[in-house]
Amino acid sequence: MVHVFKSLLLASLGVASLGWLSFLLIGTLLNGPDADSALAQYVADHILFEENLDQLGWTFSEVSEGLFKLIAHMNIVFLGVTVVMTLSWSALSHFLNIDAPGKAKIYFIHWSVFTGILIAIFLAIAWYFTKSAAFETAELISTGGSFQLTLFGVIFYTLIYYLGVLLGTARFARSSVLFANKLPGVL
Amino acid sequence: MKNFVIGIGGTGAKCLEHLLHCCSAGLGPEQLWVGMIDQDEANGNVSRTKVLLSKYQNLQDSLRNETKNDLAKDSNLLKTQVSSNADSVWLPLKGSDPTLEEVVNYELLKPEVKGLLDCLYAPEEKAQNLSEGFRARPNIGAAAMLATSANENDPFWNQIHKAIDAARGGEEVRIFIISSIFGGTGASGFPNIARKIKAIQKEKNVTSNLYIGGALMLPYFTYDVPDENMDGEIFAKPAEFLDQTKGALEYYSKLFEYDKIFDQVYVAGWDPLSKVPSFKMGGNLQNNPPLFPELYAALGALKFFSNDNKISSNQEIFHIGKNESEEILWGDIPNVSNNLNSKEKISQLIRFSFVYNFIYSPALSGTWSKIKSFSDESWFKRLILKYTYNEDQKQCEIGHEYNQEVISLMKEYSQDVLTWIADMHHSTVINTEQKINLIFSDFFSEFSPKKTNRIKIKDKLTFSEKKEFAQLISDNSNFKLLNIMSNICYKKINKNQKGLGVFMDVLFRSCEK
Secondary structure (H helix, E strand, C coil), X not given: CHHHHHHHHHHHHHHHHHHHHHHHHHHXXXXXXCCCCHHHHHHHHHHEXXXXXXXXXXXXXXXXXXXXXXXXXXXXXXXXXXXHHHHHHHHHHHHCCCCXXXXXXHHHHHHHHHHHHHHHXXXXXXXXXXXXXXXXXXXXXXXXXXXXXXXXXXXXXXXXXXXXXXXXXXXXXXXXXXXXXXXXXXX | CEEEEEEEHHHHHHHHHHHHHHHHCCCCCCEEEEEEECCCCCCHHHHHHHHHHHHHHHHHHHHXXXXXXXCCCCCCCCCCEEECCCCCEECCCCCCCCEHHHHCCHHHCCHHHHHHHHHHCCHHHHHCECCCCCCCCHHHHHHHHHHCCCCCCCHHHHHHHHHHHHHXXXXXXXXXXXXXXXXXXXXXXXXXXXXXXXXXXHHCCCCCXXXXXEEEECCCEEECCCCCCCCCCCCCCHHHHHHHHHHHHHXXXXXXXXXXXXXXXXXXXXXXXXXXXXXXXXXXXXXXXXXXXXXXHHHHHHHHHCCCCCCCCCCEEEEXXXXXXXXXXXXXXXXXXXXXXXXXXXHHXXXXXXXXXXXXXXXXXXXXXXXXXXXXXXXXXXXXXXXXXXXXXCEECCCCHHHHHHHHHHHHHHHHHHHHHHHHHHHCCCCCCCEEECECCCCCEEECCCCCCCXXXXXXXXXXXXXXXXXXXXXXCCCCHHHHHHHHHHCCCCCCCECHHHHHHHHHHHCCC
């Protein structure tokens, strides 16, 4: 079990290496960024569906708070799923039946499927927040904006997950994770 | 402290086989000199131990070598520095196929002495060729042993002389003799060799620091003697074992009462007797299986050598036995000392031998082009690549001949351990009501009691057979191959280890429950 806890610690470090950016983003979005800030400008220019906004008679400042909260909540869910999946793989990697040299490579398939599931969950989360009827503010997000939120979310959080599992995967299972076997044996 | 162990006769040699395996498991003392005494030099039991001794020493030379491959001092694997004479077996009677008549120069004796010999020995006993031992006739063996001299020029006795000199120099010396009480060579050698040692001690005026211990094996096995073509042959008859033992015990009770030769004596026996499947009179065909009671003698020797064993001035006699049920369990194996748990160490060695033989040595055998497919794996990088990498030539030298030789030597030894434990497991209880529950060996070996090589270790295991590893040791530990793979990636590497010594020690420690 000591090795599992070590793995969880290393995985947490991997997640934290980029995860702090996510924290910063979520915090900023929940507090409401300055109207003149680059973040607010970006959301106004690239995420919002301006025609809808005009038709409904809203201004950006009136809808921004709800929109920022939606994006913040979406990121919280992204981050939560990332952390859970990273730690799950890191712990589970210790129980993969790697009982002989060369056998870890077989589990690359398992890792690929696991990662694929994670990406599918990310896509589902992005759809739920930006396309479903669950959030009224989502109607104000343009198709391009939704695509950008999904793309950036999936890439960024998959990267965080990858850094986590890169460090957190059990030493003997590293050949199952892309490039993880390039790490030094003592890490 | 200097330690010496002498195995007399076939039983003595077989006990040494157990003792050597225990030494590889880390149960032995720091240093041990091993010698055997048997007139039947070609005896299968003696030869087997002789080969094992040589394998142990070769491995030790290869893996306790400070320049290339070093397990280092802290490692328990092959911990005991075992030494022996170039020929580890001492023949009491030299020459080609001597008879008792020749040994005592019967024809040159005075008529009255001839008459005495005629009273003590039957004509066929006097004329019996002794190159295949004393055939369970201790009266022949005793005469033959007493007819030899403990000459310092003889390599065997030279070691004993040196040991006694060391005791005189202030170093503690412990000598342990193992033999059966009911055979020929062993029964006659046990008291006579000890007496000769005592005589040298007395001659050199050594009064302290020298301790003599012994293990006496009471009857613990029997066999069926074939009816045909045995008329007129002299051989060990199981029906006579108990009578011989009774007589010998009466003799020893008097000996121990009046003459303190031994400081500690360990007595082990077995009831019901194990039934050895095939009978051979002597020679290289007499290759009896290792049996569980012999392990007691070996552990007795190791207890005697243990630093925790404080030898008192009184003569001590220890008896050993198993639980009263018909089943032999791990709990029946006594510990060598408070710090040395026999069960844990022996099971660790068995696991190590299994994983080395079936899992890791196939991965490490061959040329670099074959082995390099594992070079990205964590265990390989930290245990092999780092320690066999030649900085000047910028290459890993695991595929080089000298490393491959060590890998192959260890594979051979691992197979010996698996054969030993599987053979003991089956042969101790075969054709008896007894049961044994120490290991599960059917998935990696085949047992054929009638064949010379009773145990055949499989070349390869299937996926499902490998999964049976968790049941290899019957202790409900559920220790899996995965646990070992995990351990070798995380176990700390000890300082001063070099080359393949790093991998071997980490793998050995990884097999500890």
